[in-house]
Structures are given as structure tokens and as C-alpha cells.
Amino acid sequence: MDERTSLSRRKLLHTLAGAGVIAAADLAWWDAPFIAPRRAWGAEPVRFQWSVPEPTRIALMNSLVERFNQSQKDFAVQIEYVPQAQARQKLISAITGGSPPDLCQVWDNWVGQFNGMGAVEDITARAKTWKHYADVVPTAWQTVTINSKIISLPLAVTLDGIYYRTDRLKELGLKEPTPDWTWDEFLALSKAFTKADKNQYGYGMRGSGTWALLYPTEFAYANGAEVLKDGKVVINSKEAVDAVAWYLDLALKHKVTPPSAATDGFVEIVETFGRGVTSMYQHNSGSSGQQKKNVGVDKFATLPLPIGPAKKRASFWFSETLTMFKGAKNKEGAWQFMSFMLDDEPSLKYNTTLGLLPARKSILDRPVFSKDPALAGFVQSFPIGIVSPYLAYPGWGGKIDSDGVPLIQQAMLGKVSAKECLDRFAEILKKEMT
């Protein structure tokens, strides 16, 4: 008998076992939807760039993306983490290189530039038919609307307020400031907190980054000044100069700021407050979570910005946005994920974890936000919230960083006067108004 054609018992068993494995694998493939979400053949994943300033966000976003991916079977969201310091640079390189992600998380002051580059998808039609459209705070919509086009979804909103140490108030026997406090009261408190020989200062002034210029601008608004009026740059008006001079005197004359103020950025103003070097600083609600850990929930509180001589005050409103790019390969998928992030549960989870304020009124009204003393100052600031005037022209955001910040640093160091600083800055802004 030809052995090549014979079928031994062993070979038969091997063949049957092999066929069984193939059949089981096949069955598992058919039953895949019952085991794990199945990706539709050919569906493009959604590339989502997320900038990370601290580790909490990674865990949070991983869980939210995973939950979204499990909730539907058509495509997957792939998250790409980028350190926050490089996020803008990477996006610009990706846009100019023609391969931006489908979706990204950015602050609204960048979106204007990206829109100017012609890179951002107009989502007006989708947004206006979205179920939560009417629930989003109108000012939040303003921050993401350019020339009547909605270009992003506001994931979270922020307003600037003043953080202050309640424990140091008690220690020094000082009177608790009230939400309608004035510049004079702010200065008096800053002086009372300052004990330079003990390395303690009243106010953590910011000298680095975009907000180094935005904070004094908010003080200028409290003195009746504006950045743009009737289409003209008026940031060098007398009211603005007087207000900025008063602000700079906190460092130059009253010396209630740390000596490092001219280069202190976000990390430094938050850290010095946490370590007890400063007792007040200006920031949005984004650092409240960190201060709860650093200082303790019962040892600090927040207030709206103080009322200025013009009996006014303003707090600039910013949005953390989800922005879709024109070059997105899966626009429908990107939209589904964007809108998912603003649904009740993800929005609540996101904002409570990071100490931010949600853009939707119905979520914002929940006690977790409205009754939290660490957020009280920001919730009370809603009536004085205005869209940052520097969002008016796409080129202004970049000019603040490249020209405005060095100018305000010079003023903080006494190298130029408030007037000279604002005159030069006004000229720079005028050139970028085309």
C-alpha cells in the first residue's frame, strides 16, 4: 500500500483538531459583536490630539475615550497625547504638512489662528441642530464663533478670579474680603499679607506666558478702558495707562509681589501660593483642584476680580475647545465624539475632575459647581464675564506672546513706563488688524 495516500489514526485526529480550531475561530469572528465592539470594515479611526499639562488628564481621557469606543461599533477614537508646551507647535506643523489630526483639544485663543490658516471645519450646521445647543451658555458660543461661523465645541469654560488664603487671613487677624471688594481693599490686603523678611508676599503676579498681559488688561477694563472700540485699538488710552501703572506698582512701588514675578508663569504662581510664599493670585478655576491638594479645601477661597475706580470690572472668558479640522478623514466620527464629550456624564466627570466649569447651563447649576467655595469666585464672575478682546483678530494671539509679553516684562522691571509699554503694544496690534 502506498504510504503517501494512507491516513493514519494520528493524522486523522490532527486534521479533526485543526478543523475544530479553525471553526471555533470563525465562530468567534461571527460572534464578535457579543464579545467586543466590532469595527466596521473601512471605517477610519478618529485621530484625536490631546495636550497634557499634568498626569490626571491622561487617566481621565483614557477612561472617557474607552467608554466612547465601547458605546459604538463603527469606528475607534485614537488618542494622541502631546505635552502642552508643544501642542500648538505640533498642530501648526501638522496643518502646514497637510496631516492634521481629525480632532484636537485647544484653547480658543489658538483657534482663531488655525481658522485664519483655513484649517478648521465649520460646524455651524451640526451645532445648531445638536440637542444641547440651547443649553450652552451664550458667551461660550461667542468664544468659538468667528464671522458667524461656529468652529469648535466649548468643552469647558474659565473665568479669571482671585485665589486667597483664608488660613493666613485668620492667622493675621484680617477681615474677610467680600465679592464686591475694590482695588483699594485688594491693595490693602496684599500689603497686609506681605512680610518680605519671611519670604511672604501678598500677590503672585504673573510675568510669563500669554496671561502676563491679559491680567493687567482685565484691571484696565475695571478702570473703564477697552482694547478695541469702534474698530480702533484703544489699549493705550489714559484709563488703560493709569490702570496698568497701578497694577505695575504692586511690584515696583508696593513690592507686594515676589522678586521673581517678571518670569513667573502658571507653574510658579500656583506653586508659590501652594507653598505659602504668596497669599493671593489671579487665575481661572483650573488650578482650584491643585490647590485643594496643595493647601487644603478649607484653607483657601476665591473671589471675583476687585472693582476698579470706574466702578467696573471684567473677567475674560476662555473656552477649552474641541476643534475639528477640515482635513479630517472621519468627520462624522469626530462630531459624534465631540458631542459625546458634552453629554451630561462625560462633561460632569471631566469638569469636576479638573476643576473646570462646564459650558452647559444645566450642568453648571449643579451643587458640585455652584456650592463649592473654591469655585464660588468664578461662578460669581459670570455676570462680569466677557469674551477676551484679544480674540478679535487671529494675529493678536501670537503677537501677545512674541511682542506683548516681553513688553510687559520690561514694564514690570521698570525698564519702560506703562504708557510706553501700551503705546508700543497698540502699534503692534494695529499692524495685525488686516
Place this chain on the structure above:
Amino acid sequence: MTTLTVAKPRTRPLISWRVRKLLIGYSYLVPAALCMLATVVVPILLAIKMSLYADILYKPQDYRFIGLGNYLRLVEDPVFWLTLRNSVVWVFGSVLLQFLLGFAAALLLQQAFTGRALVRTLTLLPWIIPGVVVGLIWEWLYQPNYGVINDLLIRVGLMQERVAWLSSPDLAMAAVVFTNVWRGIPFFAIMLLAGLQAVPDELYEAAHVDGAGVFARFWHITLPLLRPIIVVATATRIIWTFNYADLIFVMTGGGPANATQITSTYTLLQAYSSLDFGYAGALSVVLLLVMLAFTWLYLRTTKGLEDTE
């Protein structure tokens, strides 16, 4: 019987062996040349082209050829001249001190002592730490309110008040140069140590027998024999430092008030904050020309020194 074989005439090759050998040699270089072309020459040409256009990314409608417009703007830009001056201080301050201290470290490490191998390894530490990490560490050390440097200096009585090292326009550049010196010493130490080990002991012994002192041996033997390494290491380090923006970017961001803004950080700022790629392109081209001019001048001045051996 004898058989006569007629010699066949030798066919003359189409290409002579000399040319063929030359062509084979060049063909080996083609892959490397193509890589250089794609990664060095093409980007330089693109940067030159970019510098001749009004290319502000958020104003695509204004994109147009403006010839030397960006270069004329650069000449009138006071911040550019300030950054050029800062670059000179940054580069020469850093490299000179790195060289002197690195040389001293190499001479010490050349001596025989217990634990030399360990010390040599530890000397490399600052060099192997990434630049961004070095920047963050030193920013923390310099921090005026809770940094170690101020704390130590006050404790030992050398200072009465806290100094804002990175926030003072008079001190910031010195502070970042100091950090760069700390980081760069191992580079010179290791390069020069390798050179020192190659100097034959017989030369020192002969000089010693002839009555040459320590300084004379250093001046007439060590220094001349190390010249080739010194020339190459210094030129390389100067070019690196000119382009090295990490430390300044992390520690001061060019501030306060542009006190530490060097041309390479200013170029980054123009490209990625103002999105003015045309102007950033012009700055890059000028930076390239400055470095080419310097390298040419340096190599011309030191011509022949590298052949001392």
C-alpha cells in the same frame, strides 16, 4: 609536434580601469549624498525660498513674493540685533568656560588616584542628561522663593536677601550660561582626556630629564599635541551652542524682557507664536550665514593647527 596558438588581441574596455575605479568609488557615496541632499540641502533651499515670501500662516491670502522684504525688516528690527548680541555672549561665554574648566577636569582625571574610573563615569552625568531636563532642574535650583541655591547662600551668610536669578535682566544671561557651562564641561573633559591619553609618556620623561618644569611641559608638549582636538571640539561646540535653544527655552523663554533671547529662540518665537514663517525663514538664513562665516574664519585662523602631529 608543436602547436601554435595565435594570441587574441586584447579588447579595449569601453571605460578605462582608472575611470571605472573612480566611478565605483563615487557610486558608494551616492546613498549618503542623496540623504544629505534630502535632509540638509533641500531644507536649506526651502528656507531660503520661504524667506523671500510674505508667509504668515493665518494670512494665506497675503502669501506673495516680496524679495528681500523680510531681510530689510530684519535689519530694522532692534530685537534681532539684541538677539545677535545675546547669542555672542551665550556662545562665547559658554564655550570659553566649558573649554577652560573641561581642560582642567581632563588634566585632573588624567592623574592616577583611587576611584578614578568612578569619577570619570560621574563626570559624564551632566552631558548625558537631556537638555530639557537640565533646564528644569536648574530652573528649580534657581527658584528665588524655594530654590536650593538661594537657601544655601543665605544659610552660609553669603547673601542677605533672595536673588531672582532668572528674573533679573542683569543676572539671567549669566545664570543660563552657568547652567550651559555645567552641562558642557564633560564634553571637553572627555574629548581632551582622550587626547591626553594619546600623548606618549616618553616625551614628558625626556622633557623632565632636560629640566622642563610642569608649566613648560604643559606649554610645549601637552598643548601643541592637543591642538587638533581643541580646534575640532571648539568649532563643533560653538556651532552646537549657536543652535542650542532648549535650555533658554525651558529656563527663561527668552525673558525677562528679551534679556536671554538668542537668535535661535527668537526664530522659534516668530515661527510658532507669530506664525510668521517668512520672517522666521529670513532669521534662519541669517543664522546660517553667521555660522558659516564664523566657521570659515575659525578654520582659516586655525589652519594647520590640526596637522600639528
